[in-house]
Amino acid sequence: MTEKKDKLRDLIAAILSKAGKTAKVKLARLVLFAEIEHFKRTRTSITGLYFIRLQIGPVIAFFDEVLEEGISSLWDKKITFIYMEKYKTQEYIPLRDFYLPDDMQRTVDSVVDTYGEKTATELSVLSHRLPAWLYSDPDNVIHTAELALDTEEEYFAMLDMLEEDDTYDELLEEEVSRVLYKS
DSSP states (O other), rough: HHHHHHHHHHHHHHHHHHHSSHHHHHHHHHHHHHHHHHHHSSSSSSSOOOEEEEEEEEEETTHHHHHHHBBBBTTEEEEETTTTTTTTEEEEEEEEEEOOHHHHHHHHHHHHHHHTTTOOHHHHHHTTTHHHHHHOOTTOOOOOOTOOOOHHHHHHHHHHHTTTTOOOOOOHHHHHHHHHHOO
């Protein structure tokens, strides 16, 4: 698991290096869209981690933990209180340039170029349109391959294939998602 968390740390560092100061919710969405875009291009996840279906949208596993671990070494955290000190925003500021291997860096560059000007709210709306988020139960695990399915038809075809197999497990779910995505 440590290797996967390290990959998430590197992905966050690369996104912050490209995007600059970024609010926490927006950063979580940029990680989501980077994982989806990379999977669509390469059929692999950058981190190998799964997402959790939260009310606010899909959030990659260990996101908060990795964010905290990177403070002072890769990024700083700025907390700003707003609206009569009742609400706070958390922003992360890169401390240095950070780049991933070429193929993954192309994904980060593309995602930040495509989504970087959008607000956290706009990105959350987009994440709430993903069939895997729409049709999963709260707190369920959602794999990147599922999130990469663009249509409800693809998503339900995946579920149908899984229901036909008595040996269903999460690895099978990931593989069925890959097969559906390729077709």
